[in-house]
Amino acid sequence: MMSANNEMHKVDHIRCSHVGEHCATSPGPAKIVVRDFHAGFGETQVLRNVSLDIYPCQRLAIIGPAGGGKTTFLRSLNRLNSLEHDFRHSGSILLDGQDIFASNVDVARIRRRVGMLYAVPIPLPLSIYENLTYGPRLAGIRDRHRLDELVETSLKSAILWDEVKDRLREPAHNLSGGQQQRMCLARVLALEPEVLLLDEPCSGLDPISTAKIEDALDELKSRYTVVLVTNNTKQAARASERTAFFLMGEMIECGPTAVIFTNPRHGRTSDYITGHFG
Amino acid sequence: MTRQAISNPLHADEGADNGAPPPQINAPRHRRQLRIPPDVAQRIVVGGLWAIAMSAVAVLLFIIVFIMVKGLPHVTPEFLLQAPAKGGRLGGVSPMIFGTIAVAGLAVLIAGPIGVITAIYLTEYTRESKLTAFIRFGADCLAGIPSIIFGLFGFVFFADTLGLGISIISGALTLALMVLPTIIRTSEEAIRAVPAAFRDVSFGLGSTRWQMVTRVVLRSALPGIGTGIVLSIGRSISETAALMLTSGMVARHPSSVFDSARTLALHFFTLSREGISMPKAYATAAVLVLAILMINLLAYWFMRRFIARVR
Amino acid sequence: MRASQGMPKRSPLGAWLDRKQDLFISSILLVVALSAISGLVVITAFIFKEGLPIMLQVGVGKFVSSSDWYPAEGHFGIFPMIMGSLAVTAGALVIGGVLGLGCAVVLTQFCPRWAVSILKPSIELLAGIPSVVYGFIGVVILVPMIRVHLGGPGLSVLASSIVLGIMMLPTVTSISVDALQAVPKAYRDGSIALGATHWQTTRMVILKASRSGLVAAMILGMGRAVGETMAVIMVAGNTLDVPDSILAPVRTLTSNIALEMGYAAGDHRKALFATGVVLFVIIMILNTIALTVSRRRSRRKSGA
Structure with missing residues (x-):
């Protein structure tokens, strides 16, 4: 317990120091440690024996063909899978040294610390402002100024502030698709999470919106631990420091993005990256 | 045209749409000579069904109008x-x-x-x-x-x-x-x-x-x-x-x-x-x-x- | 300051309550959710408790087969009412079944969009009209018409059947529409592609495929007709004889209860509850058949 606390402080210290480049070059202790993780739904085994470290203030891209368990893995990191009644798992996932599957864990708190952006923009049927304050309010923030401030900073981080600052009271579904996705990003950022999970966040967007999202993510890389699932290997190469390759429920390999894309250890990784399958 | 229709089953279907039924339905026609042709039957039945549906609407309108005309003045x-x-x-x-x-x-x-x-x-x-x-x-x-x-x-x-x-x-x-x-x-x-x-x-x-x-x-x-x-x-x-x-x-x-x-x-x-x-x-x-x-x-x-x- | 850390620290008890929150809420909701079923149980229990003793005292066989209903002398036989209910329900089924099914077929198969937007609300509104209004229209329009053109007193099996038929139309239509819409569109397209006309397709493919759902619609419509009270009281005539023609007046099980409950006491009141027991059993049998038929359909559908 003591050591977990210490670690948390250390990580916070690194995060708060705003020296992203430093983080990226010397990883330090892992933010998330995954060990021997198996998962499945009912009779179906989806993930087999995944062990992986995710370092603070780094972007980890997860690539691989469809059906390889990428999304299941991502949804395990904030325990969204636990909502499925037939979800089962073994092994452990530690967030700052704390097992997120332990029975005494406050799941809502885990999900606030580990925010998630989905493949398609899903605005809640509320106004833009209410969408952004939904999470913070649930976390117990009532102060109006604090909420306004959170809305503004998170919208600015998602490069959306200038477009919507005068229409915060409008229903969120009035926004265009690309704007909706950036609003969803801002909605996650308003919780000031430590980890960002991105599940193919650009798969439903046009190239211009994709570029805007990537710009926003680029701005954020120094402050957040990012896990990005993508089908787009180019995006993985552009927007990550480390890359993991998932195939048929197993993690084939994981390493610095530059290495994975130029000199992978496994034949199947290079086959996938060069477009031989998947 | 005929040759084309035989060689291309898609065209045969188009023919059916134009009123000539395909062979499966056409075959027993000689035994059904006294029966009403399908397109006429279709018209009769659809007309009857519409009459039924409209009578439901008519009953509703009648009830509402009747009650209103007799009651509203009072x-x-x-x-x-x-x-x-x-x-x-x-x-x-x-x-x-x-x-x-x-x-x-x-x-x-x-x-x-x-x-x-x-x-x-x-x-x-x-x-x-x-x-x-x-x-x-x-x-x-x-x-x-x-x-x-x-x-x-x-x-x-x-x-x-x-x-x-x-x-x-x-x-x-x-x-x-x-x-x-x-x-x-x-x-x-x-x-x-x-x-x-x-x-x-x-x-x-x-x-x-x-x-x-x-x-x-x-x-x-x-x-x-x-x-x-x-x-x-x-x-x-x-x-x-x-x-x-x-x-x-x-x-x-x-x-x-x-x-x-x-x-x-x-x-x-x-x-x-x-x-x-x-x-x-x-x-x-x-x-x-x-x-x-x-x-x-x-x-x-x-x-x-x-x-x-x-x- | 991050949001998640801005949260006040919870006491161990509070944290435990948070974790168990779903379970607590779920149990409370479950208790409320059981109220429908407990209502059903209590209703059944009280109707039987009030009605069964007198039925056993008279003898169940005698109660349902005797034609003597003289409450003052202690003679309780409801055979005429059972026959009356059966007669008006059968008549209503002929009228309401044809009308209801016709409307459902038009709505799902032969109806342009704009017409659906008129027909559907109309039929829903038909379901909303109070039964006393139906009964009243029956008395002032239908009954004189029957009396003048067909003879008899006018208050009759026929008048009740027509009124009940129109009243059960919305029930039959809405359940039939569900059944007809459940037929996969591919069946229809496949049949049309083979050269069948729209009506041939409807008759040979769609009606056949949705048969069990349509049967359920008819049965539930019958349940509605058997159970209807006020409209029937107004147009049926309420005499105590077994009807010998469709122009003869009748009394149904429901109207027997509603007519006499106001002044009944003692055994008479209990006998009315016993009438309710018979009605209840008939309705439960109809409901069970309808539910089984439609459940078989949905099981087959999910199996496919």
Whole structure:
């Protein structure tokens, strides 16, 4: 317990120091440690024996063909899978040294610390402002100024502030698709999470919106631990420091993005990256 | 052309569309010579079906127009605001309007929360099991029970056993049981129509299940639930058989929920059945039908909003 | 300051309550959710408790087969009412079944969009019209018409059947529409592609595929007709004889209860509850058949 606390402080210290480049070059202790993780739904085994470290203030891209368990893995990191009644798992996932599957864990708190952006923009049927304050309010923030401030900073981080600052009271579904996705990003950022999970966040967007999202993510890389699932290997190469390759429920390999894309250890990784399958 | 049609099955199909049936149907034609050709049969049958459907609309229009024409001239402000005199021959229906609102309103106030909570339980807090099948079976059976049985039950249980007497509250409790299945069913459908992704998002932003239900799901499902509630109010207003035995026939302004109150529908029944006053009966019917029309319009409006919101 | 850390620290008890919140809420909701089923149980229990003793005292066989209903002398036989209910329900089924099914077929197969938006609300509104209004229209329009053109007193099996048929139309239509819409569109397209006309397709493919759902619609419509009270009282005539023609007046089980409950006491009141028991049993049998038929359909559908 003591050591977990210490670690948390250390990580916070690194995060708060705003020296992203430093983080990226010397990883330090892992933010998330995954060990021997198996998962499945009912009779179906989806993930087999995944062990992986995710370092603070780094972007980890997860690539691989469809059906390889990428999304299941991502949804395990904030325990969204636990909502499925037939979800089962073994092994452990530690967030700052704390097992997120332990029975005494406050799941809502885990999900606030580990925010998630989905493949398609899903605005809640509320106004833009209410969408952004939904999470913070649930976390117990009532102060109006604090909420306004959170809305503004998170919208600015998602490069959306200038477009919507005068229409915060409008229903969120009035926004265009690309704007909706950036609003969803801002909605996650308003919780000031430590980890960002991105599940193919650009798969439903046009190239211009994709570029805007990537710009926003680029701005954020120094402050957040990012896990990005993508089908787009180019995006993985552009927007990550480390890359993991998932195939048929197993993690084939994981390493610095530059290495994975130029000199992978496994034949199947290079086959996938060069477009031989998947 | 013929050669082309044979060599290309797609063209053969186009030929069938133009009136020449393909071989399968064409083959037994020599035995069916006396039968009406399919396209003529089609016209006859469709014409007949349309006549049936239009007659349903005609019956509806007739009822509404008939009641309105005969009744509306007698619906005056005094009629709406005065109490009946001489057994209903004179005066108005104000105690009945009040009684109807009290009984129907109270019934929905009781059944609404119970129905919505049942729907929340069935959709958000459990998965399909023997238990949910059992609950749904109960609601289905309840929906099929005739109102006179509800009346008998309310009479012996609420009025007699629980000692509530022939009163507004007995009538409202009986009605609540009657409309409960409708509210459960419509709420359940409305909640199921809320996109599953909203739940993921809400959980992802750190909500508990209860917060997710109250802040996102119910909010999106509200117009759909409203439709069910409004239709239940309509059914409560129309009800007679059950209320005759539970909330009674006293034609005075009730002073509390433990007083008997005669509803509009029952008043109309009494006036017309006992031949007390036809003009007053028509006027009462006009008020009743107008109320039902407005309630259905309201339900329709809720439904439109719901569809707009879920999309 | 991050949001998640801005949260006040919970006491161990509070944290435990948070974790168990779903379970607590779920149990409370379950208790409420059981109210429908408990209502059903209590209704059944009280109707039987009030009605069964007198039925056993008279003898169940005698109660349902005797034609003597003289409450003052202690003679309780409801055979005429059972026959009356059966007669008007059968008549209503012929009229309401044809009309209801016709409307459902038009709505799902032969109806342009704009017409659906007129027809559907109309049929829903038809369901909303109070039964006393139907009864009243029956008395002032239908009954004189029958009396003048067909003879007899006018208050008759025929008048009740027509009124009940129109009243059950919305029930039959809405359940039939569900059944017809459940037929996969591919069946229809496949049949049309084979050169069948629209009506041939409807008759040979769609009606056949949705048969069990349509049967359920008819049965539930029958349940509605058997259970209807006020409208029937107004147009049926309410005599105590077994009807010998469709122009003869009848009394149904429901009207027997509603007519006499106001002044009944003692054994008479109990005998009316016993009438309710018979009605209840008939309705439960109809409901169970309808539920089984439609459940078989949905099981087959999910199996496919």
